[in-house]
Amino acid sequence: MDSVLENIELKEGRAKFFLPMSNEFFRSDGKLEPAWLPIFYNPYSSINRDLTVLGIKAFSSLFRKIENFIEPLAGSCVRTIRVVLENDDIEINGYANDISKDAVEYCVKNISLNGLEEKIKVMNEEANFFLHFLLKKGIKQDAVDIDPYGSPINFLDSASKAISNNGLLFVTATDIGTLMGKYKDTSLRRYGSHVYKTDYGREIAARVLIYSVIRAFSSNEKNAYPLFTYYHEHFLKTGFLIKKEKQANKIGFLCIDSNSGYPFDKVILGKDGFKSECSNYIGPIWLGELWNRDFLLKVEDFYRKGKENYSIKLEKDINTMLAESEIENPFYYHIDKIASKLKKNVPKFEKIEEELKKLGYASSRTHFDAKGIKTNAPYDIVFNVIKSL
């Protein structure tokens, strides 16, 4: 960081923090280039950090009080600072770590800027080592937030060993392309799931990620229950309640019809057989719930109580998630793609919902995709409804 010109002071939630400014961050036209910013602060991730703060509030109110917040890939520590500051009613200690010396330097500055020297400890280690080190030291790892640049897969095993019973885990992934099956070989290698490009890939991405988390934990005799799943442009964030107990098994395959491109059957690994031909499939992936409704309702509650600290976009998204969490189907339909297959104009969303309701099916929007509809209706029904409108 030789070329840092000055430190700009910014605010996010209730935290103040320095952002280093350098000539290197500017394009020739004088504008800031996000890709050139130091990797340890991403302004576009404030909504991700909002969800950590809200998640801890919801969890503490619903399950048990979080005492320690652990961030193995802390960057400039904005998240840990916010967690401690914005949960002053429940008194949280922070343990923040980053492998980058530069990042840790900013952490220390930012922690002192917010007067939290007594509440947050900082380390400069590789993330897995950090988690194992805290474990060795006997520090209770109540809430762990894994938010790397790229895939979180390399931190899941350490997290599964480190986190305490009845703990709260956040996992973020930014390798959405791989999770959606855009790069099939990489998906299979990295996540162990066979997945290919579909029109409902964002939900599939979530189910691949959740499968990986559940696998890592179940090998360690722990169960990871999804609390929420949130897709937002460049990242996918999930939250889990961790319990030392046996795994309820909802991992399996979706058999995909090659004409429609949509699933026609669900095969739970170790429970169901492949009853008929299933030439195209996606799996193993998580086929259970993506949201715990009680948790989401608490998140909504805390959002309303502290709106000024959180991104505006979250309000709408939380409501959409509340709606879609009521529909039991492990994927959504892409209305525009189906309409274009029919060479039709896209019907109004409300019209489709109305027709589906007449036929006895539930439906809702999905936060995964503005053009998606979540419904328990099979493909043929959705297809015919769109055709009829």
Add this chain to the structure above:
Amino acid sequence: MDSVLENIELKEGRAKFFLPMSNEFFRSDGKLEPAWLPIFYNPYSSINRDLTVLGIKAFSSLFRKIENFIEPLAGSCVRTIRVVLENDDIEINGYANDISKDAVEYCVKNISLNGLEEKIKVMNEEANFFLHFLLKKGIKQDAVDIDPYGSPINFLDSASKAISNNGLLFVTATDIGTLMGKYKDTSLRRYGSHVYKTDYGREIAARVLIYSVIRAFSSNEKNAYPLFTYYHEHFLKTGFLIKKEKQANKIGFLCIDSNSGYPFDKVILGKDGFKSECSNYIGPIWLGELWNRDFLLKVEDFYRKGKENYSIKLEKDINTMLAESEIENPFYYHIDKIASKLKKNVPKFEKIEEELKKLGYASSRTHFDAKGIKTNAPYDIVFNVIKSL
């Protein structure tokens, strides 16, 4: 260890070592009870340690010279001592670790008894922490041997991060029942594979274990190539060449015919579809080779050169493995069970081989099961051959 009466000095391979003796280890009839021996020395595992010594010789001769041998669950350090002593031509340093203070105490005694204070370092940490600690210290982890009591699953991720490129990994499991599918729910939870009891369960066990190892490594962008697979009463031991490169994909499912109980189809995950009904299946498991023949030939070579240091049983088993490694089929047939289904006396093994050969099929014994036959013939052929004899 308050009640240690005396330390008996024993020998294994070229290593001398102390075994603590206590009243507690004896049954009321005055005999030693193996289950009551201190867990850090298992006399019945000498054949396992033989394979580590031989494996390092074979690997060093075939691929590259091993410099450091890492044993995270070292018990009384007999294995590390043997590796260093019995490879005096290639000069190996040992890094041994055990979580038990008692074990480490015996390690230190045994290392000094063999005059290896300069060659072997000992630590007293949890095994995962130990691996991450060596990684942090920049110690090249050439050869890592994971031999826990029970399942190795909890150490695979750390090993996959710790081991160096072109490294040698040994993995032992003693939870054979779970790996064979005797406890289906545990198999699924621990290893992520759906597996149930079959008449060729020992090979399935190996394929479940290898799948787990390959999965752990491929998430870390490394490939684990099986070098050997060895089943012996209470343990299953595997060896791998580790390379930083993309995973060749031979993971998949066996579709099982419910009448015969034998596989009728093989579905490679991400490559093949389920072309027809596959109600009963086992997977995901490893469907590739269990042995590298060049490696096995080297092991055989070194065995012959140093017979006096190794278990007699190994000679026969190495030869059987050399034979069965030539047959391409991911399971064996259990002759006795098929004969009993036919209500027939068990035909002579040589007779069955002769008939199969006449029909154009290769076959051999398998070290997994004295009553097994490894052949590329389908079930109906094997069934009819046994019927005809």
